[in-house]
Amino acid sequence: YPSSSKLLLLCTLSFSGGGVVAYSESRSETEHPVVDAGVVPKKKVVVLGTGWAGTSFLKDLDASRYDVQVVSPRNYFAFTPLLPSVTCGTVEARSIVEPVRTLIKKSKGEIKYWEAECVKIDAANRKVFCNSNIDNLVGRGKFSLDYDFLVLAVGSQVNTFNTPGVKENCHFLKDIEDAKRIRLSITDCFEKAVLPSLSEEERRSNLHFVVVGGGPTGVEFAAELHDYVQEDLTNLYPAVKDLVKITLIQSGDHILNTFDQRISTFAEQKFTRDGIEVQTGCRVISVSDKEITMKVKSTGEVCSVPHGLIVWSTGISTIPVIRDLMEQVGQGKRRVLATDEWLRVKGSEDVYAIGDCCTIDQRKIMDDISAIFAAADKNNSGTLTIEEFQDVMDDILLRYPQVELFLKKKHLLDFTSLWLDSQGNERKEIDIEGFKQALSHADSQMKSLPATAQVAAQQGTYLARCFNRMDQCEENPEGPRRFRGTGRHKFLPFRYKHFGQFAPLGGEQAAAELPGDWVSMGHSTQWLWYSVYASKQVSWRTRVLVMSDWTRRFIFGRDSSRV
Ligand code: FAD
Structure with a gap:
């Protein structure tokens, strides 16, 4: 986005009070909206992202106090904890999403939503540049927004650790599109494996499912896939049922190593009984369309195995637009964008960050x-x-x-x-x-706090409450004592409350770490999981859809058709 003064603006769409400007190559001096004399304009809040952090901020924000604009390339909120269930058709994709417009309609004031991706943040001039992801806009898909406060809630991207071949040959499991792609690929692998022209070796390779990463997402996907194969696919593809293999590769010594040790041992024993091969202490060094190559950490031995499908779930990294902002605000050397305890981006007073895209600086x-x-x-x-x-x-x-x-x-x-x-x-x-x-x-x-929906949602709620009380605090500046340094701050710092975590392990069993250092494992925990995840849905519509999907699966099994 060159900052030359030549005016190449194709068209200017000034929304009164909104500060929206279409741009092509450079910025214009006429970008600022005309404000009626005597009317104090509301402060402009631009929110990037409509995931856990962004939607919980918008839900709790008193939007009548601000001029609020939201930018996100996806016009829905996705309930990510149920994504692994979508990969196998246990739950349908549409059952776990809620349109952004439905969510913002419930707000007290007006919230404007733009379906676009923010491609650049200009922190010095308080401006964000966005590209619409809608086709055929011929030059009108680009626009910029001014802000007084910017709330970053853009999440993260998958970390491939620059392993060769991962981007090209592996599936990720970050959003709805990924889950839908995996579901189709599983069906593909089975349909391919039963073709008459294939040798037994080729059938076996096609039915080798590899999961890289033994964290909660990888473990849950492996468990879902195992259930799908045992409960549905073996009946539909009896000729190849004995050739199916699921391998879980983990670089650490144990799977679920962020959980209590009793849970990780229980999960490993259950997977071994189910026939899921757990390879711990292995690091993947390259992936091709046919083989995955890994190194055993203890012996240094390198081996390659053929695969039909790989799901890569090894952690998260910073997305490019945030990386670029980090350079601007003097955080170029850090791995993750740092905020203070009040969730303000260090080095930029008007920018706040919540959720997976940032970490509270605890150096x-x-x-x-x-x-x-x-x-x-x-x-x-x-x-x-x-x-x-x-x-x-x-x-x-x-x-x-x-x-x-x-x-x-x-x-x-x-x-x-x-x-x-x-x-x-x-x-x-x-x-x-x-x-x-x-x-x-x-x-x-x-x-750092864990990168979870729980943290993201609590940060969104906290920040919305701070925004709602901003005026009140300015009138009464004597706030709570600062924890670090001297003096006082307007608000108490963000404090995370941990409500525990679940790990579904398949076969109607789950493990849970609950508040008060409780550990619970087995069938009853799975029922607890069902009730918690049903109650946590963002609307009654999705709640009913999810519960009816679970019932449908109990009665009729999962649908493996390729639609
Ligand atoms: P996200 O929810 O990822 O949202 C990011 C938003 O930003 C999206 O709307 C996206 O479209 C938007 N965006 C991206 N780039 C841009 C851009 N350039 N401009 C504008 N908008 C942009 N956590 C739990 O606590 N419990 C669980 O059981 C659990 N299970 C999980 C299972 C899976 C498969 C996955 C992937 C995650 C799971 N998590 C779970 C983690 C949880 O989903 C994340 O921690 C949470 O989504 C983070 O919220 P967020 O708002 O920061 O990011």
């Missing part, structure tokens, strides 16, 4: 924790009494909820190991250094 977390301990240890003795220690921990957990998550996972929250010495006698004092060392092992895990 100095250990320094802060050390400073809290040092302040509490007034005598410089290196120890604290139990009461002092408890006060310090209350303070730390309030500032850094991630510490609580980590401590829970490591079963340290009751601090039993700290209360008791090696002989099992109760200590009178706690060794600060010992505890800090235990925490520092977890430093990297504590730095």
Whole structure:
């Protein structure tokens, strides 16, 4: 987007108060909307993205206070936790999406929506440049928007770790289109495998399904696929039923390694019983249309196996438009866009970021924790009494909820190991250094919140509430004490509340980590999963559709037709 002064503007679509300008090659001085004298214009809020973070922000924002515009290339919200179910037809794609226009219609004020992709953010001039993804607009698909506040909720993209051949030969599972493509490809693999002209070896290769990544998405997809094969496809393709193989490749030592260890062990044992091959400690080094090549980390051995379909689910990375913004705001060296605890992008006062596209900057977390301990240890003795220690921990957990998550996972929250010495006698004092060392092992895990819908939705709600109270806070500037540094801030910082997480494992079984360090596994947990995911739907329409899809599947099985 060259910034030369030559006016090559093809057409200007000035929406009163909206600040929308069509552009082709350069910007014009006539872009600003005409405002009636005497009317104080509302502040312009531009929201990029209509996923978990964007829609929860819009749902809770009092849009009558602002001039709100939303840009997203997809005109719907997708309930991503049910995407793996869409890949096998357990749930239909349309059952888990809600049109953006239906969602914004319920808002208090007017919200304008543009179906387009933001391709460039100009932070210095408070402007975003967008391209419509609708065909045949002949030069009119490009436009720019001015903003007073920009809310980034653009999510992330799949991380391929630059592994050769992944983009060309693997399926991803990020959105509805991906899930629909996988569903068709599974049917293709079976139809191809039963063709009379194929050798047994070729049939076997076509029916080798590989899942790369042993996180929740990879595990859930492998489980769904296994159920689909066992409950539906083996009846429809009996000739090849014994040739089907599902392999799950994980570079770490265990699958579901962000879950409690009991859950990851349960999942591995269940997959082994089901005949899903779990290959841990393997790193994929290249993929071709016929083979996947991997290296066993412990021995260095390299092997290649033929495949029919690969689903790549190994984590997320930053999308290009955010990467470009990071360069502009001095965050070029970081991997992920950083915000402060109030979700403001570091280096740009008017830009906020929520959801998977950002992380709250916790780089100095250990320094802060050390400073809290040092302040509490007034005598410089290196120890604290139990009461002092408890006060310090209350303070730390309030500032850094991630510490609580980590401590829970490591079963340290009751601090039993700290209360008791090696002989099992109760200590009178706690060794600060010992505890800090235990925490520092977890430093990297504590730095970022997990990239989940839960975090994204809570951030959206938090930010909307801040926006709703912005005027009130300006009139009464005395806000809550800042946690870091000195002085005060308008709002309390964002605080994440963890409600637990699920991992469906197939065969009507699931595992769950619930609040209060509860772990639940088996058939009853699957029913809990059904009720939670039905209740979490964004509308009654999708709730009814999802539940009727589940019922249809119970009665008639899944539909494998290629439509
Ligand atoms: P997204 O929901 O990805 O939304 C991004 C939005 O930005 C989209 O509307 C997109 O169209 C738009 N966008 C993209 N680029 C641009 C652009 N250039 N300009 C404008 N708009 C743009 N989390 C859980 O908590 N529980 C689960 O069970 C769970 N299961 C999952 C299963 C799968 C298969 C996947 C893929 C994810 C799952 N997650 C789950 C994670 C969860 O979906 C994400 O953390 C969540 O979607 C992040 O929300 P977001 O709003 O940041 O991004």
